[in-house]
Structure formats: C-alpha cells, structure tokens
Amino acid sequence: MSGIIDFNTIRLGIEPLSQQEKNPLIGISVNIDAQTSRLHEAYIHSILDAGGIPILIPAMDDEAALQEIVENLDGLLLSGGADIDGRYFNEPTLEELTEIDPERDRYDFLLLRIASDYQLPILGICRGMQVINVAFGGGLWQDIPSQFPGSPLNHSVLTQKEQPVHPVKIEKDSVLFPIFGKEEIGVNSRHHQAVKKIADGFKVSATSMDGVVEAIEAYPHRRILGVQWHPENMAAEGKNKEMKQLFNHFINEANLFKKAKQFHDKYLTVDSHCDTPMLFAEHRINIGKRDAVAQVDLIKMHEGKLDAAFVVAYLPQNYPQGKAGEYAKKLLLTMQKQIEVNGQYVGQACNFNEAEELKNQGRKALFLGIENGHALDGNLDNLVVFKKMGVVYLTLCHNGANDLCDSAVGKPIHQGLSALGKQVVAQMNRLGMAIDISHASEDSFYAVLQSSSSPILASHSSARALCNHPRNLTDEQIKALASTGGVIQVCLYSHFLVNGGKASVIDAVNHIEHIIQVGGIDCVGIGSDFDGGGGIEGCNGANELINITVELLRRGYEEKEIAAIWGGNLRRVINKIQQTVN
Structure with a gap:
C-alpha cells in the first residue's frame, strides 16, 4: 500500500454488492508476539490474488467467539509459527531445541x-x-538435525524466502499432483520440526529427497491439505505461478463450500432415517448438547446445516411380543420430552409445512417414525395411537420376518405380505401414514406396491447394482417405485454402499447417481441411518452431511436437482400420502 486516498471520492463508481460475485471469506490464524496478533502480509496477498477475502482471526481461546467467526467463514488457513508442545503428541518437549508458545497452541x-x-x-x-x-x-x-535418521537436508534456510531451495517429489495419486501437473517442484524451507507418524485418515502427498514429509492430505474424505514449505512467500513475493495454483485450488474449494452453505440456507434439507432414540436405553443423552455418542444432536445438525431429521423408535425383532408397542411409545415419549426441553432450538414436525415454519423460526425439526411393524403387537388400533403421537412413517419389518411381511434377511414365511400386513397397509393409507419398505423382501416390496393406494418410500436403502446386499433395491424395484411416485432414500451405511471395506461420500453419491439414471431425479433422497450403524468416510454425523452437497455440486448438479435430493422428493411423497387421509 502506498500513496494517499481521496476520502471523498474513493468509493465512487462501485457496483451494488448484490450484483457482484461475492468472494469466499478465508480465516487466517495469526502469530502472537508481545501481546499482539500479527501476520506476514504474504498470506494476505496470496489469498487476495487467488480471489478470497482474508480475515485475520484474533489469537484467543474464547470458544464461543471463535465459533461465531468460523461459522461465517468459507475456508481456514493455518499459518506458520512457533514449535508445537510435545505433550500434544505424547512426548516430552525438547526444551533446549524448541521454541513453543502455549497460547498459540491452545488457539490453533x-x-x-x-x-x-x-x-x-x-x-x-x-x-x-x-x-x-x-x-x-x-x-x-521435534528437531530434524538431531532426530531425523540419516543425513537430512538443511530445512531451515532463513534467507531467500521467495525462492526454492530444494526439490520435493509429488505423489501421483495426490490432490497436489493435478494442482502442479508434475512430479517434482522446488520449494523454500524454514522449519526444523517435521511430520513423523502420520495421522489416521491422512496420506503423504509429497516428500523431500531425504524422506522428510513435505505435504499431507485427507482428500477426498476431508478437504484438508497441508504443506511444509511457505507457498505464500513464493506466490506473493516470488510471483511463483505454481504456488499461485495452490492458492487457486484452495479458493476453488472454499467457493464450492460457500455455494453448499448458501444452498442449505435457502432450501429445507431432510434426513429421512436416524435411530437416535435407540441410544436412550443405554446412554444419558441430551440432544441439545454436543455428544460423543450420538451422531445426531442439535449442535451437529446446526454445524452441518441439516434442517430436519426423522428420528425413529427401533424395535428388534426378538423384542417380547405384547410389550413391543409399549417400548416403542416409551422411546417416542422420551424423544418428545427431549424436544420439549430443547424447545428453543427444535420442534416436532408432523408435516413438511411445520418443518418449513420451524426453519423460518431458526429451529430444527424432528419427525417421528417407527422401525419395525413388530411395534404394533398385531393390533391395528396401535396405528391410531402412533398416528396421534405424530408418527409419520412405519417401517414394516426389520431383520427377520414378522407378522406383517417377510424381510430381506432371514427365512420367508408369508411369501410377501401376510393377511394382517395387507390390513396394516390399508389402515395406513386411510390414516395418511407413510409405508416404509426398507428391510422388506422383494416379494413384500411388490405386494405392498400392489396393495397400497398411496406412494411408498424406502427410508434408508441403496442400489443393489452397486452393492449386492438383499437390503438394497434392484434396478427393477427402483423403476417400479419411481413409476408409482415413490422415493428411495440412500443409506449412508458401508455394508449397503460397497461390497467390502469402508464406504465414503463418493460411494454414497455414486448410489444417488445410479438411482437417478435408473428411475429419474424425482425418486431419490438421503436417509443416513445415523445412530443405527450408519456413518461413512467424510460423513459420519449430522455435521458432515453438507459434504454430500459439496460432492453433488462438484459433479455439476443444479440447485433444484440437489433440492429434490435433499428433501424435495420426500416432501412430495409425504404430502401426497397425508393428503389422502380418510
């Protein structure tokens, strides 16, 4: 910055903000020096040049203040600085060789x-x-010269900050490789500590010739990237095009995340299946507080910008007959009590208009459901009781046949729906309750389609063509469900997404895309199965559901298509069912 400005004319000719492309806000951590929060201007210029708006985050350990700042950001840059206290990685600090800053550690x-x-x-x-x-x-x-095996390079070159001083090798399967477009680049170097044991979920994406780790990443499951060199000096002061590309990549990711946040602000987003009430039997949980046990609570819903969730009372098939209904009521009443206690932040929704109104009030919405028709205890009157409690859908069965229908798992006994099952379907149609066929056998599925006068849903199922599990729907089932106006909510459960190993957000969106290709954009949604076994890499709680939106945006889906996936299709189906109440 140089020269003076004319205070009276400096802002003449600017455009209205609404007509400008608003750039992503990038928070940057700062150093602490003599009670001063400070930052080298190279960080600021590198973010500005790449199209971001740099926001310096004051050094403090006020969690509420930091949370409010972070909530408004679209990306975070953790800057360089002093050494890290060895106690953070369970080692005694080498005090004679390190320079630590406890305040900076707590803050970072x-x-x-x-x-x-x-x-x-x-x-x-x-x-x-x-x-x-x-x-x-x-x-x-803690100290490369005295600890690193062999004969390491000099990694603490304090001069020539803007110039490369040694090469690093880029791994071809890393996110860095397409950024730089080659296997070797030159970097500057100003550090004497280095990564030793790499964190779970991360991989090494670059190393120097002596084996020192120069970059790590958590892609594609987390959008986290770290480099050991100082690209800000090379980009801002050295005008290095390669390092500018690194900052461009970061700003592109922030832009994508910003768009995802804007989408969630605009549209009602709904997860159609969470088993959170199941946790009440063994854990003291308050959904109004962040909890390590629960994948779904109001804090995580807020962080992930999820507006509404269906929380279901799950009944195992071996629960004693005659007592299942009372147990289901107990779980539902406990959830209703939790909603009442946290009424400032959440409300029970019985329809989508109520959920929309809660969103407008700044509160979350929880719908009630029941997983397993075993909860009826063979009594149709229990459907009326559950309907009055606000139950929106009933999953006909779980793992194993019950007195309503056959399950996708276990020995069939009805070859589809039983006589009682057909009565239940008819009664649910009359009451305007949604019929959920997740867990049902193929024979049961087609019998329900034939018997029901209303569309049906699969609240937490996936595509069998991509993962050969009997719980998943075949392409023929997907087509049949779509042709009758129903919806399949993709389940975020590894066993139902991949044929082995741990699934990821990529796999979940692959299932969404397959269902769209088979049945169209109007027949798919998301039902996480959180707190009931659900949880995948990159989406292991309600706070991570926004990552699905990011991936859909990355693949080029339009806003209206994502809105259909994130609850619009489910809303259409539930509205249709509830409008046919007799």
Missing part, C-alpha cells in the same frame, strides 16, 4: 477443532500442517 488446536466440525476446507502451512497432523492423532520429529 481450538480453531482447527471448530473449523473441522463445520467441515471448512483447510490449508495448513508449515506449522499449520504440523498442527493438523498432531490434532488428528499424528506425531512430529
């Missing part, structure tokens, strides 16, 4: 925790990369 780790809970894209530079690795369970070499 708290800031990173909040930003990762909110799923922000994160770029760590030098110390920032080390903080990321340690925070997620990794360790460090």
